Amino acid sequence: MYSYVKHTNFPVNIKKKDLKMAKYIITALGGSAGELAAALRYFSQKFTMPDERGKALLNDIATEELGHCEMIGTIVSQLTKDATLKELEDAGLGPTYVEHGKGIFPANANGVDFTASYIASTGDPIVDLSEDMAAEQKARISYEHLIDLATDEDVIAPLLFLRQREVIHFNRFKELYDFYKKRGY
Numbered sequence: 001m002y003s004y005v006k007h008t009n010f011p012v013n014i015k016k017k018d019l020k021m022a023k024y025i026i027t028a029l030g031g032s033a034g035e036l037a038a039a040l041r042y043f044s045q046k047f048t049m050p051d052e053r054g055k056a057l058l059n060d061i062a063t064e065e066l067g068h069c070e071m072i073g074t075i076v077s078q079l080t081k082d083a084t085l086k087e088l089e090d091a092g093l094g095p096t097y098v099e100h101g102k103g104i105f106p107a108n109a110n111g112v113d114f115t116a117s118y119i120a121s122t123g124d125p126i127v128d129l130s131e132d133m134a135a136e137q138k139a140r141i142s143y144e145h146l147i148d149l150a151t152d153e154d155v156i157a158p159l160l161f162l163r164q165r166e167v168i169h170f171n172r173f174k175e176l177y178d179f180y181k182k183r184g185y
Contacts, residue, residue: 008067008070008074009067009071009161009165010158010161010162012071012075012158014079014152014154015154017079017080017083017087018079018152018155019079019080019087019088019091020091020092021079021149021152021155022075022076022079022080023109025072025076025155026076026105026107027107027109028068028146028162029069029073029104029106029107030105030107030108031114031118031142032108032118033135033138033139033142034072034106034139034142035069035139036065036069036106037114037118037119038061038065038068038136039065039066039068040062040116041062041119041121041135042058042059042061042132043058043062044121045058045132046059048121048123048124048125048128049125050125050180053179054176054180057172057173057176064165064169075155076104077104079155080102085097088102095111096111125180125185126181129173129176129177129180132169132173133170133173133174136166136167136169136170136173137166137170139166140163143159143160143162143163144163147160147163
């Protein structure tokens, strides 16, 4: 069902190390409004959508969100490339280093590990799509906050791309939500 394309959805080519920004951006992977939660949420919800239209949409967006996980991992990896232990500690990443070395690990900006409790799935298409629209809005505002903090155009460009995808996903979920509401689900 899945096929892997060996490039990110949008080019990520960050040349300047910025550990503080890496600490912030990791939340887009493993935070409550992050890409991993979205991918798992939509993948889980697709099984109880009432028709193929809903199943296909949630599966498509879940798959795209996995690609966004790859983008965030790439961004964080490039922002921390060649970081010394001192630099990691100075940026507040010492505790992360203790647990994960320089590996990419889903957590939020405060270092709180990803948890499955971020995944909402009720089996009711209207409730789940309402949650999905809210999740996309939370992700959008998180990206806007990250963009506000960023100073490097090489970081800002992929964040803008990811922010725009949240808007598109919201609109796609809203269309499906309206379609199901008209049919009395």
